Amino acid sequence: GNSVTQMEGPVTLSEEAFLTINCTYTATGYPSLFWYVQYPGEGLQLLLKATKADDKGSNKGFEATYRKETTSFHLEKGSVQVSDSAVYFCALRSSSNNNDMRFGAGTRLTVKP
Amino acid sequence: NAGVTQTPKFQVLKTGQSMTLQCAQDMNHEYMSWYRQDPGMGLRLIHYSVGAGITDQGEVPNGYNVSRSTTEDFPLRLLSAAPSQTSVYFCASSPGLAGELFFGEGSRLTVL
Numbered sequence: 270g271n272s273v274t275q276m277e278g279p280v281t282l283s284e285e286a287f288l289t290i291n292c293t294y295t296a297t298g299y300p301s302l303f304w305y306v307q308y309p310g311e312g313l314q315l316l317l318k319a320t321k322a323d324d325k326g327s328n329k330g331f332e333a334t335y336r337k338e339t340t341s342f343h344l345e346k347g348s349v350q351v352s353d354s355a356v357y358f359c360a361l362r363s364s365s366n367n368n369d370m371r372f373g374a375g376t377r378l379t380v381k382p
Numbered sequence: 383n384a385g386v387t388q389t390p391k392f393q394v395l396k397t398g399q400s401m402t403l404q405c406a407q408d409m410n411h412e413y414m415s416w417y418r419q420d421p422g423m424g425l426r427l428i429h430y431s432v433g434a435g436i437t438d439q440g441e442v443p444n445g446y447n448v449s450r451s452t453t454e455d456f457p458l459r460l461l462s463a464a465p466s467q468t469s470v471y472f473c474a475s476s477p478g479l480a481g482e483l484f485f486g487e488g489s490r491l492t493v494l
Binding site: 273301303311312313314315318358362364367368369370371372373374375 | 386413415417422423424425426427430432438440472474479480481482483485486487488
């Protein structure tokens with residue numbers, strides 16, 4: 270079945286550092302790919318998405334490119350802020366899997382001043 | 383701007399008790415689902431519904447029941463709570479079978 274693998278955390282960075290969180294997936298067909306963010310005590314919020322190969326999703330300085338050849342959707346940000354501290358989830362959704370959304374285990378990011 | 387509303391936000395149960403987690407959405411979404419979130423395991427799908435009167439099982443359905451009598455509501459029932467059901471539960475919806483899910487704020491359940 271479809272699955273998502275994320276780099277394990279936790280990740281701790283200093284403010285203004287460069288962020289990469291790796292995400293790879295296994296899926297049949299042509300899934301849509303997502304990054305969600307969860308702040309403490311809250312639900313998941315969509316951060317960005319891409320629906321086809323080579324699409325780049327972007328939002329709030331975060332970017333991720335849908336790479337079908339490497340089955341990857343890595344999240345990047347050039348300069349993180351303390352307010353980016355949260356848990357980040359990579360996810361995919363595909364009609365080949367009953368349109369269920371499958372999530373990675375999550376990566377906790379802490380940004381220190 | 384209600385979106386997806388879950389109640390209660392916190393609940394403590396004793397082993398063997400039953401309860402219902404409520405979920406309502408006001409966006410006229412056809413697809414609704416329940417997930418549980420456990421440390422290091424991400425979110426796992428419990429049950430989902432593609433429209434009123436239609437439900438199906440996800441990855442981890444055992445011990446849970448759902449029904450979908452209206453488009454708006456999708457309650458999750460625990461028939462006989464077990465400590466293994468201690469978790470944070472999220473309800474989510476989407477307008478169709480593709481695209482992003484919209485999440486509620488979660489319900490934290492502790493089973494003693």
